[in-house]
Structure formats: C-alpha cells, structure tokens
Amino acid sequence: MKKTLRYNYRLSPTPEQEAKLIEFGATARGIWNLLLSENMRRYEHDKTFLFYKDMASLLKELKPFEEFDWIKAFDSAAAQQVARDLETALKNAFSKGRLQRFPKHKISYKKKKLHNDSFRAVNNSNCIRIEDSAISIPKVGKIPLILHRDLASKVKTVTVQYRHGKWECSITQEVECKAAKQVLESITGFDINSKQTVVGSNGFVADNPKFLKQSKQKLNQLQRQLARRNNGSNRWHKTKQRINKLHGKISRQRLDFAHKISRQITNGNDILVFEDLNVKVMQKFNGSMVADNVMGLITQLSKYKTKLEGKLYHEIGRFEKSTGICSECGQRHVLTLNDRNFTCVACRVCQDRDLSAAKSIAATGELDLIAAGIVARVTPVSQQKSASKTKVFELSKFAVGTEKKEAA
Template sequence: MAQTKTWNTTIKVRLDPTPAQAAFFDENFNCCRYLWNQMLSDQIRFYTETDAHFIPTPAKYKKDAPFLKEADSNALVSVHQNLHKAFQRFFSNPSRYRHPTFKSKKRCKNSYTTYCQYYRSGKGTSIYLTKDGIRLPKAGLVKARLHRRPLHWWTLKTATISKTSSGKYYCSLVFAYTTKPSRQIPPTPETTLGLNYSLSHFYIDSNGHAADPPHWLARSQDKLRYMQQQLARMQPGSRNYEQQLYKIQRLHEHISNQRKDFLHKESRRIANAWDAVCVKDTNLVKMSQAIKLGHVMDAGYGRFRSYLQYKLERLGKPYIVVEKYFPSTKTCHHCGSVNEALPAGAKRWTCPICGTTLDRAKNAAQNLRDQGLVQYSASQRQRASA
C-alpha cells in the first residue's frame, strides 16, 4: 500500500488592519524582537559560564517585562522554538550556518508567527478565515484581500504576520495536506531539461532557449537615483523626507514583486512541461564576490532553483542537482572529451578531438542533462538494491 506524504503550502494575503490592530501588530513585532535578544543574551552568558546549551522559556521574562503579557503568547513560544532551531542548525553544521545574532529594529524584518490551536470542545480554531477577513488571536477579525481560498481538506498550521518597509501588512497562512505519491515516469533525454546559469540570459537550457528576463533594477536605476538625490537634499525627520523615503521603499518593493512574479511563472512553466530538471550546484554567493561578474544576486537564480525544486517535488517529478565541480562547460557533448585549454571568455569553441563546433552555454546545459540522468539512474539502482 502506498504511503501518503504530507506537504505544506502557503497562502499570502494582504491585510487591511484598523489603527488599533496595526498598533497591536507593531507591538508584537517589538515584543518578539525583545524576547529573541533577551533569550540569546542569556544563552550566551549561560554557555560561557557552564559550557552547556540552555534557552529559558518566555515565562521567565514576563515578570521583569510586563508588556510581554499583552502580546500573543503563541508568538512568544514561536520565538523560543525558532531560536532553538537556529542553534540546532548551527551546532549540526557550523560551516554552513552561522551563530544566531541579535535582531535590530532598523535592519531586521518585522514579523511574528502564531500557531493555530484546535479546541477539544469542537468549537473551532483560534485562527480561521471569513468571507472578507482573518480572525487572529488577540487582534480579532482583520480585513484581508483573499485572492485564494484553501481547499476543504487542508489543515491550518500557522499564521505569520509581516510588515513591509512601505508599511503594508501581510499574513502568510501555512496549510498542511496529504497526498498519495503518484507513479513516477522514468525521465528520458527527450523529457528532461538541463539548465545552465547565465549571467546575461539568466539561464540557457539544453534546447538552446534563453530566459532573458527584464533587468528590473537596471530599468528603474535612473528613477531610483533621482529619488535618492532628492532625499539627500531633504532634512532627515521632516515630513517631506518621510514621504520621499516612503516612495523609495515602494519602488524597491515594486522591483522585488516584479522579480518574484517572473520567478514563480517561469518555474511553474518548466515544472508543468518537463518530467525532470537537472541543474548545477553553483555557489552564487562566491560567484557574486567576483568583481568582473557583475550583479549575480540581482537576478534571483538561487530563489528560482528553490521555487522549481518544490514545484517539481509536489508533482512527483525529480529535481536533480549535479555536483558543482563537474566540468560541464569544458566537456564536449558529442564525444565526451574534456578540453582543459578552453578560454574562460569563449562563447563558441571547437572540440580538438571530434572537430564539432559547440555553443558554450547550450553544450553545458546538455552535459548537465546527461550527467543528471546518470546520477538519477544510479540512485534508483541503489534504492532498488537496498
């Protein structure tokens, strides 16, 4: 009998809180930030004195900080659990995850997470959706723009309230649902797509197609530069200064939304059209540190890969990651020979063994596709023999 699998999906909606509800959200942001810093400080001091890891519970701080009693208790519990998970990740792999740091009011994101409680008496839940709003603990019924509704078999788990730099409030509802695993179709070279990262084209696939998304930040650079010049001439703290700062924040938010919209649509198109996708484990952070490569992180290729991965997995399709040291660019797709003398800037090159003229990016994507299928077949054989 096939075992069911549990997935989490998120519905993010825009909130229209009243002034009192907005003030309550802001107070919760401050309480969660304060509690995080206090817990982290006590944990560091306790570890220094005893060489042991211990994080106090939120109840310890309510006596000295009575304002914590006005906050959502589940939000304070989530702060404790998030800090505990952050230390678990750090202790498990210090080279990958950094030590938890203190949160700043100016630099950190304003958000808090509350859990949905299901009452035993059957009277309902602490968080639920209405026709035009969301009922949140202690905040009451908050008006929301519900563009999407959850399916009836989904189970609400958490709600994360966040505030953008432009002053907009959002609520991210996390639902859990179970599905039976669908029968996987073995990928073939014809139904598998290889993606090779390209700085100028975002990516080049194994069919030679380039994404070529708009450069949103570059297109708005002149407007953004002019707005920032105006801001620099204004008196900090004045009304004109705050209004101009708000306009700049809205422009940055608009650019971010344009980028996310493209990444979601492009990843959905690929996930629906192909049975498997092969990508390279490229370290974009190290690549962005190279001065001659330009703004690598602006395109959002790393987020695109994460979007593509979870969408493929929910469809029961393999997402194959090829090892980052695989010589996909220097390997000839036709004969398999490796050209170690290939210049770094050559867009087209001729194989010295078979004499085939190759397009650098397309050849790399085809090699990633073939290598990914080899890895997938090996993993399936290993799973069958286990």
C-alpha cells in the first residue's frame, strides 16, 4: 500500500526568482478568482457549474487573447491545478455531511512581505528535479533549497509558498507502507490531560514544552505593542512583521515537538490508543487548547506514522469515560481538576490520575479492537505456563481479508 506524504523544504531564491515566485503566486490567485467568478455567474444564470475539464479548456481558450497574457506566462500545469482545487472546493461545498462553505475570492495583501499566495507545480515528464541542492520548477528555473532530508521517492507535486517571512516548498511523494505486522506485541493507551501532558499507560510522559510557553509570552507582549501603535503606520507594520515571524517560529517548534513525540511512541509500541480529542476539547479544555493544538497534532502524526510502520492506531469512542477509573478493579471515582492522585475506594490502591486514565484508555481500546474483529488476543508459547502479563495480539484473519478486499 502506498501513501502520499508531504515534506517541507526551505527555499532560498535569488531576488529575480523571488520576483517570479511572487508573480506566479499572484497569477494562481488571479486564475482562481477568474474561474470562480465565471462559476458564480453560471450558477446564478442557469444553476450549473464548470467542472475541471470545462475550466481547463476555458483557460486554453483565453490564452490567445492579449489581456490574458499573464496566464500565458504561467506554467500551464500549475494553472490546471488551480482549476482542480476549485473543482474540489465546489464539490465539497455541495456534498452532504461536509462543513465547507462556498469558495471565496482570494484577496491580495498589497503590503510587501505579508502576501500568502501559493502555486502548485506538477511533475509531468520529470520536469521537477532536485539536483545539486536546487529544485528546478517549470518557468522559474533552479531555485536553491535546503535538502535537510533525502527524498523518499519521486516528486509528485511541489507547492511553493511564502509563509511567515520565509519561502518554502512542500513536496508530495509516494511512500510505501510496511506490511501490516501480524503479531502485535504491545498495546499502550495515551491520556492527554488539561496541562497538555501526554501520559502513556506504560509510564511514558511527555510534558508540554517550556519553549512554547516562552514564545507565547513573547507573542502576547508583541500583540500588546501592536495595539499601542497607530494602525497602518510604519511602526505598526514593523511589529506586525515581527508577530508574523514569531507565529512561524511557534508553528515550527510545535510541529517539531509533535513529530519527535509521535515518532518516539510509534517506535516503542505496536498498538496506540488515544481518546477522541474533539470531544475532549469540548469537555475539559479551555480556549487555549483549540488555538494551540499540539496534542491534536501528536495524534494526527501518530496516525500516519503507525500506518507507515504497519502498526495499529485506534481512537476510543466519543463519550467513553477514562479519568477516575481504578486501573486495578475498574471502580469509578469523581475527581476534581486538582486531584492529581486518588486512592481507590474499593481496592485501596493509590494511583496517579493520568496514569490510571491512560491504563483505562488502553483497556477500552483493547476491548474495542477485539470486538471489531481487528485483533485477537493470543498467549505466546513461551508464556503459556508462566504468569507473565505481557499481552500479545494477532491481526485477525478476518480483518486482513477485508482490508485486501477494500484495496482491490
């Protein structure tokens, strides 16, 4: 099974290339707005839309006209990608069960260094190559890039974007997943508490890093400074740029942290069980959790990493209670936010609040997976006589069969 992954690389374009990239970003935005206007006009007129094919041929028809020279100067495959994106956006807006709104026109940020346009080039007939730490992009040329990690496979597409004051490109590649592990040797539940610390049922602890807190303090300070400045003045723009840069730093720090933790827990365990964070946010966390969702990022990244490694990721049911359940006997307790430890009223075992929650998440996850027929619990031969507590699971034949059917 193959999975498409996205890797980001830093670009360092020359001034001429930078001008070209800005121009191309603006062109992609222009094409989006043009096609969207045309779609809106048609929809109002006779309730129809242009789909990808129609939009692509419309672009072709426009090219010979002088006033559309700006489309001619653009990479045609990249222009088609804009049409593809718009088609997806239109389809999403009209499909049931989706929350997406009708696509909007894209606005330009005229002030230099605040624009966030992007465009996506496609690797048709090997036109995008990485050689001598430079990436060749159609109609732009060879842009120096920092190849901090080797490519996993051939480049599929490249999206070039100016974000938080830096040029970057994100490259999609197809990566082969490892075959699903037939024998899974460990199951670990993870609890994420209100202090945003990840606690594993195997004793793993990862704290919400201090550097994020520091950066956030700095951000608050700058935001207060911005409020004091005259809106639109030079000094206002200066502060605005510093805020933009800091936002970039925070998001990079957060991503780095989440990648490290998710890699660590994926390597160390065969089955990962998490709570459904959507519900958790509503239940316990305050606003900061939504704005700064490091923990959501960890679950998101663990999900694809387990898939790559042929391991299992599972989220337990939406309203399954996990806090305050004794990990020894299952007795329920009502805890306030300040109770970090509790002693079970039934079996008198004193336990850590987060650890017991993680254990109960693991137990619920185990039951879920067995009930769904995804795994079967087995006792390895070496342990059949000893009373060792290590749990071993086998990917059930039933589940493997259905997976193949889906792929076919």
